[in-house]
Amino acid sequence: MKLTDYVAPEHVKIDLEGGNKEEIIEELVSLLVETSDVSDADVIYEAVMKREREGSTGLEKGVAIPHAKSDAVKGLSVVIGVSREGVDFEAQDGKPSHLFFLMVAPTSESGPHVQAIAKIVKMIKLDKFRKKLIEAKKPADVVDAIARVENGEGEEI
Amino acid sequence: MTNEVKPISKALLYVDGSESSITAAQYAIVLSKKYGFSLKAIYVVNDTLLTELLGAKVFVKMEKMDYERDLEEDGKRYLNYVVKLGERKGVKVQTALRKGIVHEEISREVEESECSLLIQGELGEVLSLRDSFYEEGERILRKVSCAVLVVKNKKNVDWLYDSI
Numbered sequence: 001m002k003l004t005d006y007v008a009p010e011h012v013k014i015d016l017e018g019g020n021k022e023e024i025i026e027e028l029v030s031l032l033v034e035t036s037d038v039s040d041a042d043v044i045y046e047a048v049m050k051r052e053r054e055g056s057t058g059l060e061k062g063v064a065i066p067h068a069k070s071d072a073v074k075g076l077s078v079v080i081g082v083s084r085e086g087v088d089f090e091a092q093d094g095k096p097s098h099l100f101f102l103m104v105a106p107t108s109e110s111g112p113h114v115q116a117i118a119k120i121v122k123m124i125k126l127d128k129f130r131k132k133l134i135e136a137k138k139p140a141d142v143v144d145a146i147a148r149v150e151n152g153e154g155e156e157i
Numbered sequence: 158m159t160n161e162v163k164p165i166s167k168a169l170l171y172v173d174g175s176e177s178s179i180t181a182a183q184y185a186i187v188l189s190k191k192y193g194f195s196l197k198a199i200y201v202v203n204d205t206l207l208t209e210l211l212g213a214k215v216f217v218k219m220e221k222m223d224y225e226r227d228l229e230e231d232g233k234r235y236l237n238y239v240v241k242l243g244e245r246k247g248v249k250v251q252t253a254l255r256k257g258i259v260h261e262e263i264s265r266e267v268e269e270s271e272c273s274l275l276i277q278g279e280l281g282e283v284l285s286l287r288d289s290f291y292e293e294g295e296r297i298l299r300k301v302s303c304a305v306l307v308v309k310n311k312k313n314v315d316w317l318y319d320s321i
Contacts, residue, residue, distance in 0.1 A: 001175065055217040065215055069223075092214055110227030111174050118206050121213055 001115045003123075004147045006078045010035045012139035016083040016100070021056075021090065025049060025066055028081050028102040036077040043072040044104055058091030062098040062134070063124045065117060069107050076105040076112045080142055082134060098134050099124070123149050163194075169272040170198040170250075171263055171297065174235045177278030181308040182239045183318035185276040186248045190321055194274075196248060198239045199266050200232035202256040203293075229254070246321055260296035267301050276306045 013031050018024035025048050033041045047068035051057070058064040079102050086096025101120050105113035123129055123146070132145040170185040172178045182198065189196040207224055210216045216224070236252040243250035253270075255262040267275060280294035298305050308314060 051220070054220070055214070057215060059214065067215075107227065110224055111231045114203075114206065114210070114224055114228065117215055118210060121210065121215060 001112055001119070002150055003078070003116060003119055004143065004150055006076055006116065007080060007143055007146060008035075009139035009143050011078060012080045012082075012136075012142045014082045014136055014139060014142075016081045016087075018083070018087060020087060021052065022049070024081065024083070024087055024089070024100060025052070025102070028066070028079050028100060031079045031081070032073075032077055032102060032104065035079065037074040038072055038077065040072040044068065044070050047072075047104070048102065056090035056092075058089035058097050059121075059124070060091065060093040060095075061124065061130060062086065062091075062095060063101070063130065064089045064091065064097040064099070065101045065103065065120055067103040067113070067117060069110070069113070070104050071106045073104045073106055076103070076109050076116060078103050078116065080133075082136060082142070084134065099130065165192060165194040165274045167195045167197065167270060167272045168274040168276055169263070169267055169270060169303075170196060170239070171275065171277040172198050172200050172235050172239055173259075173278075173293075174200070174231055175278060176311070177308070178235075179238070179242075179278075180311045180314045181276050181278040182242055184306075184308045184314045186243050186246050186250070187314075187317045187321055188276075189243075189248050190246055195251070196243065197251040197253060197266075197270055197272065198236055199253040199255065199263060200236050201259045201262045202228045202232055202254070203259055204256050205258045225256075229256070242318075246318070259293045260300045263297050264300045264302070267303050272303055274304050274306060275301050276308060279307065279309055 016027055018027045029041055029045045047070040048066050051068045057066045081100040083098050086098045089097035091097050129149055133142055136142045207221050211221045232254050240250045253266055
């Protein structure tokens with residue numbers, strides 16, 4: 001599976017405004033509602049927050065992958081947010097999170113969901129890739145960076 | 158009297174639910190019908206991947222178990238679909254659903270079912286040269302003891318499948 005099949009510039013927000021986990025997730029869910037086929041924003045917000053209460057999806061190195069399964073989406077839906085200041089997302093290393101990949105999939109699409117999460121986990125191990133995303137000036141820069149890594153240019157990016 | 162040499166008596170088809178693996182399934186059915194070998198389709202619940210995501214703390218324990226069940230259901234659905242693709246062309250497709258490290262389970266199935274050919278879809282994209290060593294399709298290529306056929310060109314395969 002290719003992440004770029006699911007992510008276009010309209011699915012990316014640079015300069016997130018939220019100052020805490022709840023606000024960031026709310027902002028990302030709003031973006032998801034604007035750009036994807038979503039039937040109920042509140043249901044998605046609750047599903048993502050429920051998952052966060054079970055354990056934070058804030059990983060190391062400034063990346064968080066909030067996610068949930070919900071039949072309020074028709075297919076695997078992804079939005080990406082960038083916060084230059086960083087937000088406390090209860091990350092594993094205790095540092096602020098800058099990159100947020102919100103992923104929601106219906107219960108019948110767990111395969112692509114797992115593959116997409118695994119792919120992001122792989123991608124964010126590339127230091128240059130993370131830096132490129134955090135320093136992105138416009139949404140298209142984020143999509144372009146993802147496309148380049150997916151095309152095997154992970155070392156040159 | 159001479160015994161006829163049959164290079165392929167049984168082939169294993171690796172299905173992971175991707176579009177390319179469904180194309181591989183169509184091609185495998187075409188070949189099975191044309192050359193008369195038996196066909197078995199396999200899906201492997203990628204337990205390693207789920208464990209890795211648990212280890213990376215992307216998943217919590219309950220969530221991992223939940224996804225494991227979902228993937229098992231996905232696997233059954235994909236295999237049933239391949240069986241139906243075969244039925245449409247009068248080809249019987251056996252199935253196997255395994256759980257574990259994908260390339261190891263495929264290799265085990267090849268040995269246990271005595272398959273002389275493995276058929277799979279196009280290899281997945283790699284993020285970097287280092288990543289290529291961990292790409293499942295490539296690991297399968299290196300691990301299995303039989304010949305491997307990598308199916309490409311969906312358009313041509315669609316035409317072949319429709320024409321038999």
